Amino acid sequence: xxxxxxxxxxxxxxxxxxxxxxxxxxxxxxxxxxxxxxxxxxxxxxxxxxxxxxxxxxxxxxxxxxxxxxxxxxxxxxxxxxxxxxxxxxxxxxxxxxxxxxxxxxxxxxxxxxxxxxxxxxxxxxxxxxxxxxxxxxxxxxxxxxxxxxxxxxxxxxxxxxxxxxxxxxxxxxxxxxxxxxxxxxxxxxxxxxxxxxxxxxxxxxxxxxxxxxxxxxxxxxxxxxxxxxxxxxxxxxxxxxxxxxxxxxxxxxxxxxxxxxxxxxxxxxxxxxxxxxxxxxxxxxxxxxx
Amino acid sequence: xxxxxxxxxxxxxxxxxxxxxxxxxxxxxxxxxxxxxxxxxxxxxxxxxxxxxxxxxxxxxxxxxxxxxxxxxxxxxxxxxxxxxxxxxxxxxxxxxxxxxxxxxxxxxxxxxxxxxxxxxxxxxxxxxxxxxxxxxxxxxxxxxxxxxxxxxxxxxxxxxxxxxxxxxxxxxxxxxxxxxxxxxxxxxxxxxxxxxxxxxxxxxxxxxxxxxxxxxxxxxxxxxxxxxxxxxxxxxxxxxxxxxxxxxxxxxxxxxxxxxxxxxxxxxxxxxxxxxxxxxxxxxxxxxxx
Numbered sequence: 001x002x003x004x005x006x007x008x009x010x011x012x013x014x015x016x017x018x019x020x021x022x023x024x025x026x027x028x029x030x031x032x033x034x035x036x037x038x039x040x041x042x043x044x045x046x047x048x049x050x051x052x053x054x055x056x057x058x059x060x061x062x063x064x065x066x067x068x069x070x071x072x073x074x075x076x077x078x079x080x081x082x083x084x085x086x087x088x089x090x091x092x093x094x095x096x097x098x099x100x101x102x103x104x105x106x107x108x109x110x111x112x113x114x115x116x117x118x119x120x121x122x123x124x125x126x127x128x129x130x131x132x133x134x135x136x137x138x139x140x141x142x143x144x145x146x147x148x149x150x151x152x153x154x155x156x157x158x159x160x161x162x163x164x165x166x167x168x169x170x171x172x173x174x175x176x177x178x179x180x181x182x183x184x185x186x187x188x189x190x191x192x193x194x195x196x197x198x199x200x201x202x203x204x205x206x207x208x209x210x211x212x213x214x215x216x217x218x219x220x221x222x223x224x225x226x227x228x229x230x231x232x233x234x235x236x237x238x239x240x241x242x243x244x245x246x247x248x249x250x251x252x253x254x255x256x257x258x259x260x261x262x263x264x265x266x267x268x269x270x271x272x273x274x275x276x277x278x279x280x281x282x283x284x285x286x287x288x289x290x291x
Numbered sequence: 292x293x294x295x296x297x298x299x300x301x302x303x304x305x306x307x308x309x310x311x312x313x314x315x316x317x318x319x320x321x322x323x324x325x326x327x328x329x330x331x332x333x334x335x336x337x338x339x340x341x342x343x344x345x346x347x348x349x350x351x352x353x354x355x356x357x358x359x360x361x362x363x364x365x366x367x368x369x370x371x372x373x374x375x376x377x378x379x380x381x382x383x384x385x386x387x388x389x390x391x392x393x394x395x396x397x398x399x400x401x402x403x404x405x406x407x408x409x410x411x412x413x414x415x416x417x418x419x420x421x422x423x424x425x426x427x428x429x430x431x432x433x434x435x436x437x438x439x440x441x442x443x444x445x446x447x448x449x450x451x452x453x454x455x456x457x458x459x460x461x462x463x464x465x466x467x468x469x470x471x472x473x474x475x476x477x478x479x480x481x482x483x484x485x486x487x488x489x490x491x492x493x494x495x496x497x498x499x500x501x502x503x504x505x506x507x508x509x510x511x512x513x514x515x516x517x518x519x520x521x522x523x524x525x526x527x528x529x530x531x532x533x534x535x536x537x538x539x540x541x542x543x544x545x546x547x548x549x550x551x552x553x554x555x556x557x558x559x560x561x562x563x564x565x566x567x568x569x570x571x572x573x574x575x576x577x578x579x580x581x582x
Contacts, residue, residue, distance in 0.1 A: 063547070125439030137513070141437060148416030148432070148516035149550055156512045156546060158505055160451045160467060173546040176451060214449055221447045222428070222513055225439040255447060255464040256354070259440055 002049050003287070004056035004097075005279030006042060008089070009106055010081065010133075013038055015045045017053070018280040022117075027276070032061075034083045035092075043096055050097065055290075057102040057282030059109020059275050060089060066104060066151050074103050100290045102282035105151050106130075106275060108138035110268070113278030114229050115140045118269035123226035127219050128274070129154065131212065132232035135179040139223060143285070146223075155179040159214045162207045165190075182211035184234055200239040208234065209243035216244060216265050217251045220258060227259070231268040241267060293340050294578070295347035295388075296570030297333060299380070300397055301372065301424075304329055306336045308344070309571040313408075318567070323352075325374045326383075334387055341388070346581075348393040348573030350400020350566050351380060357395060357442050365394050391581045393573035396442050397421075397566060399429035401559070404569030405520050406431045409560035414517035418510050419565070420445065422503065423523035426470040430514060434576070437514075446470040450505045453498045456481075473502035475525055491530040499525065500534035507535060507556050508542045511549060518550070522559040532558060 003022065007014040009032065016027040026049075030041040046053060062079065065072045074090025090101050104112070111120070111128030120126030120140070129137045137154025139146035146152060156177040161169075167190045171180025180186060187195045191204050198204055212230065219228050234240065245261045258264050268274045294313065298305040300323065307318040317340075321332040337344060353370065356363045365381025381392050395403070402411070402419030411417030411431070420428045428445025430437035437443060447468040452460075458481045462471025471477060478486045482495050489495055503521065510519050525531070536552045549555050559565045 123439075125437075139513075141432075141439070142435070144433070146416075146432060146437065146514055148414075148514060149555075150515045150547060152515045153512045153547055157509050158451060158542075160449060173544045174542070218448050218509060218513070221444045222430075222509070223437055223439060224441045224443045251449075251465070253464045256441060256444055264440075 001054050002052040003280050003283040004046055004049070004053050005276050005283060006056060006058045006060075007106060007109065007275040007279055008032070008058060008060040009275075010061045013042060014276050015042055016276050016280065017046070017049050022277065022280045022284060024276070024280070032081075035087045039092055046097065053097060053099060055100040055102065055283040055287035056093060056097060057109065057279035057284075057286065058089065058093070059104055059106040059112075059279050059282070062105050063150065063153070064089070064103070064105060066145075066147060074101070100283075100286040102279075102286035104145060104282065105136070105138060107136035108140075108145050108151065109278035109282060110231060110274035111138035111140055111229070111278065112145075112282055113270050113274035113276070114268050115143075115278075116281035117277055118274060119229050119266050120227055125223060125225040126227055126229065127223055127225045128229045128231065128268070129215065130232035131183065131230055131234040133184050135183045135232075137219075139225070154215075154219075155183070157215065157218055159211050162210045164203075165207050178211060178215055182208055182215075182234075187234065195234060195237065200237065205237065205240065205243060206247075209240060209247050212240070212244045213247035213251055216248045220252065220256065224256070227263065228265050229268050230265070231271070231274055235267050241265065292345050293343040294571050294574040295337055295340070295344050296567050296574060297347060297349045297351075298397060298400065298566040298570055299323070299349060299351040300566075301352045304333060305567050306333055307567050307571065308337070308340050309574075313568065313571045313575065315567070315571070323372075326378045330383055337388065344388060344390060346391040346393065346574040346578035347384060347388060348400065348570035348575075348577065349380065349384070350395055350397040350570050350573070353396050354441065354444070355380070355394070355396060357438060365392070391574075391577040393570075393577035395436060395573065396427070396429060398427035399431075399436050399442065400569035400573060401522060401565035402429035402431055402520070402569065403436075403572055404561050404565035404567070405559050406434075406569075407572035408568055409565060410520050410557050411518055416514060416516040417518055417520065418514055418516045419520045419522065419559070420506065421523035422474065422521055422525040424475050426474045426523075428510075430516070445506075445510075446474070448506065448509055450502050453501045455494075456498050469502060469506055473499055473506075473525075478525065486525060486528065491528065496528065496531065496534060497538075500531060500538050503531070503535045504538035504542055507539045511543065511547065515547070518554065519556050520559050521556070522562070522565060526558050532556065
């Protein structure tokens with residue numbers, strides 16, 4: 001018996017199969033090109049395990065349709081990647097594999113990975129952000145994703161510009177949203193070089209921490225979660241978490257008593273594997289639900 | 292068989308009993324003074340119905356302890372009302388009435404009222420704000436309150452000051468939080484008169500709408516709920532909802548496709564009765580849970 005996992009990202013797809021304990025048995029990765037090409041590679045990968053495969057969990061770039069009652073459930077919808085617009089992801093999988101398919105956003109899947117195996121394990125309410133080329137967020141409470149008319153788009157929450165920040169933000173939709181002010185490309189445009197080449201003591205990181213701390217602050221006041229996990233490339237700067245803790249404390253000003261910050265605002269235990277393990281865990285969950 | 296309801300507000304307590312269909316049979320209200328005095332009136336009220344009473348739902352001012360496993364579950368905790376600090380609300384009720392007691396915040400209870408009977412009826416995900424002397428918010432998804440280490444304190448989310456607003460906010464904790472910038476006292480301090488005496492065409496309402504719209508925007512991006520309901524005194528200004536719709540649309544800039552605004556950003560159907568009906572509905576729910 002094997003579970004399948006597809007972490008469908010904007011630049012690459014990671015596919016894996018895991019055993020009953022969700023240990024990964026095989027993993028492969030394919031560039032995100034056209035649906036026909038990429039999905040053929042995905043299908044070829046899983047066809048090797050067709051007899052043992054009992055469910056697949058998918059975490060996809062979006063926006064996606066997560067409404068079970070919708071006629072376009074399981075589709076990628078209005079993505080800027082034109083070839084993938086209105087692509088029937090779940091339907092395509094279902095045609096080849098008549099097994100339960102779990103379907104959610106890439107960031108929800110990564111959050112679920114941490115909820116099942118990482119820093120959110122054993123907790124009730126987990127919020128996960130990825131801060132990289134873009135910023136996305138997902139929320140899980142008691143095994144359910146927070147959603148309503150659609151999945152959240154937390155990366156576009158509004159932030160107040162840092163008084164010394166003269167960068168206007170680069171989100172094409174919003175003047176001062178988190179993604180436009182704090183994702184990797186904003187750092188790069190501000191500094192004229194990539195984040196990985198900026199030293200830890202550069203004041204640009206204090207600005208960055210100010211935006212991430214506002215995100216953590218709003219998340220705290222709106223969800224009162226048990227943990228807030230920040231993944232993604234930007235958070236690989238080891239000094240960032242401490243900077244975020246300091247600014248978060250200053251902003252919150254002891255208004256509510258959160259868990260200890262070292263256990264409350266954290267980076268992911270599974271690091272870059274949060275997404276693929278989350279997809280496996282979702283596959284197992286959907287299999288259990290269908291029993 | 293009767294259900295009991297206690298809407299425990301900072302200035303008054305409203306108590307009611309309702310029949311199996313949650314029609315209110317009797318209602319009374321008492322000023323919030325000292326716990327001994329106010330709770331005696333509450334007890335006297337419910338003692339009249341002691342034989343028929345099967346459960347009580349409480350929506351309380353806070354902060355409160357909602358952690359079932361906590362030793363101070365059911366307490367009002369660090370409220371500025373000193374006499375009520377560390378008051379064991381649920382314990383006090385349990386001593387007199389050995390029946391299930393539902394326990395949540397006042398704003399969660401009002402949200403639950405709308406979820407059960409009002410603008411949230413039949414929907415999956417409902418966010419409720421009250422904009423009055425303070426600002427509070429509650430979130431419900433599939434019959435559960437959104438919470439984690441504690442209940443949310445949504446009224447303290449950060450907002451970006453309006454470019455023409457020279458008022459610095461009056462929250463003693465946070466420089467530019469929603470409550471400090473947009474609750475009733477902020478309007479009054481800005482204008483030098485009470486909100487109800489300010490004409491609809493005064494530009495102060497555009498500022499107010501700007502803050503409420505930021506709240507609706509952040510709520511949309513973080514929860515993608517099915518409806519956002521704004522209750523409380525400030526929202527009784529009939530012109531406000533439309534102003535909020537306009538500013539919300541401008542901020543969101545079509546980034547996500549919400550439900551139609553007339554059905555998405557709304558005022559409560561139950562008006563000032565959302566809280567007491569919410570407490571009754573919670574009483575019924577907790578009775579069902581205990582069966």
